[in-house]
Amino acid sequence: MRPTLKKPERTPDGGAERTVTFEDRAGKSLLRTEGVYKQFNGVTVLRDVALDVRYGEVHALMGENGAGKSTIIKIITGVYEKDAGRIMIDGEPVEINDSHDARRAGISVIYQELSLVPALTVAENIFLGQEPGRYGVTGRSEMRERVSALIDRYGFRIDPDAVVDSLGMSQRQMVEILKALSTDAKLVIMDEPTSSLSTAESERLFETIDLLRQKGVGILYVSHRLEEVYRLSDRLTVMRGGEVVGVLDHDEIVPKTVTTMMIGREIRDANARRGYKIYEDNVLEVSHLRYGKLLRDVSFKAYGGEILGIGGLVGSGRTELVKCIYGALRRSGGDVTYRGAPVSKSIGRNIRAGFGFVPEDRRVEGLFPALSIGRNITVASHDKLSRVSVMNKGAEQRWAEEAIKNYDIRPRDRGYRAANLSGGNQQKVVLGRWLAREPDVLLLDEPTVGVDVGVRAELYEYVRFLASRGSIIIMVSSDLFELTHIADRILVMHGGVFFEEFTGAAATQAAVLLAASGQHTDEGVALI
Amino acid sequence: MKLRISTRNVRKLVSAGLVVVLMLVFSLSADSFWNWRNMGNLFHDAAFLGLIALGLSFVMTGGGIDLSVGGIVCVTAILVSRFGTLGGSSVPGVLAALFAVLCGGAFGLINGVLVTRVRLTEFVTTLATGILYSGLGLLLAYRDNGKLSGVIVPKGIQNESFLSLGEKVGGTGVFLVTYIWIALSAAMYFVMRRTNFGLHTYAIGSHSRSAGMSGVNVRRIKTLGFVISGAFAGLASAMLTANMTAASASLGNNGYEFQGIAACVVGGIALGGGKGDPVNAMIGAIFLQTILNGLLKFNIQAYWSYVIQGVIIIAATAFDTLFGRVTHMLRERRSIAGREAV
Secondary structure (H helix, E strand, O other): OOOOOOOOOEOOOOOOEOOOOOHHHOOOEEEEEEEEEEEEOOEEEEEEEEEEEEOOOEEEEEOOOOOOHHHHHHHHOOOOOOOEEEEEEOOEEOOOOOHHHHHHOOEEEEOOOOOOOOOOEHHHHHHOOOOOEEOOEEOHHHHHHHHHHHHHHHOOOOOOOOEHHHOOHHHHHHHHHHHHHHOOOOEEEEEOOOOOOOHHHHHHHHHHHHHHHHOOOEEEEEOOOHHHHHHHOOEEEEEEOOEEEEEEEHHHOOHHHHHHHHHOOOOOOOOOOOOOOOEEEEEEEEEEEEEOOOEEEEEEEEEEOOEEEEEOOOOOOHHHHHHHHHOOOOOOEEEEEEOOEEOOOOHHHHHHOOEEEEOOOHHHHHOOOOOEHHHHHHOOOHHHHEEOOEEOHHHHHHHHHHHHHHOOOOOOOOOOEHHHOOHHHHHHHHHHHHHOOOOOEEEEEOOOOOOOHHHHHHHHHHHHHHHHOOOEEEEEOOOHHHHHHHOOEEEEEEOOEEEEEEEHHHOOHHHHHHHHOOOOHHHHHHHO | OHHHHHHHHHHHHHHHHHHHHHHHHHHHHOOOOOOHHHHHHHHHHHHHHHHHHHHHHHHHHOOOOOOOHHHHHHHHHHHHHHHHOHHHHOOOHHHHHHHHHHHHHHHHHHHHHHHHOOOOOHHHHHHHHHHHHHHHHHHHHHHHHOOOOOOOOOEEOOOHHHHHHHOEOOOOOOEHHHHHHHHHHHHHHHHHHHEHHHHHHHHHHHHHHHHHHOOOOHHHHHHHHHHHHHHHHHHHHHHHHHHHOEEOHHHHHOOHHHHHHHHHHHHOOOOOOOOOOHHHHHHHHHHHHHHHHHHHOOOOOOOHHHHHHHHHHHHHHHHHHHHHHHHHHHHHHHHHHHHHHO
């Protein structure tokens, strides 16, 4: 049996549904966490986290990757179990152990990956799994009535009979929110809701959020985008390294303050590369590159010997940029030339011409989990290891063993299944696949996500070594430390174009962070 | 709502229109096509195929596939012929038909359990059970006929009540199975479009993970789909057996599963799920049967019908892809226009 949900009661006159109102509670405490601790494998990821969300407020949650935002949300929604601390709803302590508990407590999450069924209408989606009606016959008129009442109540502009497939992303999120509200949610958690929205669509989502706030619903809003947070939130909690660094009121939300809180004191790395040799003849030129709506007009030159960092938020077009260069996506306009000749649209040809690409999600696009370490390494080098399409077994084994030794892949067993490796070693395998070829152009997309500190340092060393031999390195990264300390030059993307370029001392984490949210350092305050 | 109704029905109108055109062409060019006798036969065959497609439409709309219906037709034919000849052949026909439905449903249930509980893939499961069911049919037929080897001789049935299932009704040229098929198609249309079960079938066919997260019992809906598919195959089998007045174990070799799937696809039920309803299956079955029947009226090699069926299936699929793209584009344009208007 499907889980039984609380079905909205009907008023005595048989009319529209009762909808719980929260307006009268505006300003009162809705969700409160106290002293929440969480450890994973002995590493403390949350330390004494206190959150306080009130009715009728948009409460933003900001922090760098790994600051603990997702973890605390997963604890609130019952995905993770907390090690210590209390969660209180309306001042009463509650135990939330799974998603049903969360729903019963009135907490609802709008995930980035929406949970709608495209073939059904808005109304059908909202009531999916809890349809009104008798004897299994869907009560369409009642469904319509209740959805219309819900839509009217929140003043949304959406047609209950529209098929979800025909809706844009912002409208789908609206449906998702309505679905949450239909089960009487009082706290709506949104995790990076605008990452897949256009500017206009984001604006419509903000209007929706404003409506919810007016009706007294509490919203916990996770975002990387400062201007959004400023536009929307009544208060802001900033996290860093698993702790709450501070809570700001709307008027205190100033870019400089927030970025300083997020990053902490900046430490200049003494090991940063200074003075590197540029190989002028090894040049990749991208001019007026376009890709749908994601890349609007991107031009740059990258030279051998240089590590070029590409910064920007998720959805800013970074991944699409490297994929277009590599040939994994078909560009809709513009030119890419390497050493003066156009770059092919065929990945195979590009690899033979000296390109290499480490994708963002190694488990989906990089690794062959079912194959051995050896096969994973040699898979891109069949051209060098075979004659008339017949693999030279001996050469293949030597190639794999050398890479395993050079890049210190553990265990040192080329027959070991890649699926059983740790995240760091998997990444070494994927990187090793390309490094072993000594590519002239190496494209890296988030090369150190899910890789621990020790392995990170090794990866940086390999990449630097390759650069010092004259290769072009283009590295996309969300990690500010990585960008400012490993890259020699940083291009920050925002809205499908290069927003700002940084070199040398100007490349501070704060400046890059500001540029990623579309603000120049010197006018940061003025803009918002 | 307007857009939905129109795209949904445009697809049906296109197929139905093509059927009318085909019928016109055949009646004008072949003398023996347009008469009561032939139409009665055409709609008899269409009804048999249509019953199979009707059951399949539930599995396919739910995003699945059932390759075992041919096997179910085969083994149920043998079982129902035994059942119908029990106790001196006095078993009422209705009871025999009900028995066949239950048998088919039980075989479908086995499929459903294997797919949803043992978690095997639908393709392999139903491929395997289809072979298995045919094998059971052959074994049973062999036991009935004893000494046979190789050729399975149909076992004759002498049960008037049962055999009347395969006959025409009253003085008209229309077979009973045709009426049953039309009535059940209408009933199933209601089930698909108006009940929670139908809604959930579309949901799992369109995006089963979202459906599951919304509280739809995906495994139960899927299992029920297989049960329905099997039940209709069983019914079709009983009607065919009665019409042939004998059960033949070689029915399993006739490829009914593929003809059924072809009828669904031609009628407009997407293989990926989430689209179409029993009316699409109905139109598809008439479409295919019209072509098979019509081509026989010309003096061309009968094997051409296979070639033409293949071409039609490809054409229908290509049309759906193109149609889907065009409607999607129109929607996008409309939604952009709407946004600008706001």
